Amino acid sequence: MTTISARSPHQRLEGRHDTDLAVLAAAGGREAFGELIRRHGSAVRGLLRRMGAAPDLADDVAQDAFLLAFEQIADFRGEGAFAGWLKRIAIRLYIRRWKRDRRLDLMAQTPEPEAADANPGDGAAAGRMDLDAALCHLSPAERACVSLCYGGGLSHAEAAEALNVPLGTVKSHIKRGLERLKDRMAPQGGLSVPTSSGQMPTLGRQTHV
């Protein structure tokens, strides 16, 4: 008697590398692309929300990003991480939407009153380590720049190009944003970073400001 293996597409594909799945998807394999959505959906949605998008808008843009990625998947050559390629598509779409809605005017952005009143001494250490909560205390411009560079993997120059603002503007937004994040997130008495390998993660072509 023959036993038919009734494994779901997710079970069949979960061991495959992103690049393999992208190749399958480029050949029209929607199950493979479904697995890629399953793997990276939360990361893309999370990045967009961290950039400041409202949940509905973030999900909408994330969906559009996946649809566009499926259209353009033949362009993905596996030279970098699929997640990075996908995030860049999502970032591009979000910034386009942002500009279309005339909400992106980084030159005119000023810190929100909430951020100005921020009291870094409040809350427990665990609370201060919450990135998403801390990001809420940044101005939209700072939040976007920090998320683009640290979450989207863009260099400062790439972020400036994406946002169509001078490089210096991006650098200053990031500098102020990092200072605020640090105030919010660093435990009293200094920052302790648990490292597993002792190796510092790299930030692409990013430079410290």
Place this chain on the structure above:
Amino acid sequence: MSECTQEVRDFDALLVRLFDEPPAFADSEAFVASVIQRLDRRWQVRSLVIGVTGLLGGFVAVSQIMANNLVGKVEVLSVGAKPHLLSQLIQSVETHLVLPSLPFGGEGLWMSAGLAGLALVFALTRAIEEY
């Protein structure tokens, strides 16, 4: 000074690590299903557009060929050829198939058969890609 630089690096490392950890969404599966549904819908619309365009194109092509009596002209050009394959084929079809009610001749029948064949190939190709 170096302590300060180290602290900046540590904070950078912390941020990169935190940004790399995507938040957990309760509706992850619903999101996946929603994107796949939109993909399917897009593909269905595209298939429909391709099908309708092909049908219209085929209709125009057949009507043009019939209006210009292309088959007749080819027959005239190949009158010296041996054997008169096309005319024999048409004759054969006319002999064996009795279709007096059709408003067109043998050439229309052949064109329709050709288009049907193309449609079948297209359908088969799609089926193979899908399954």
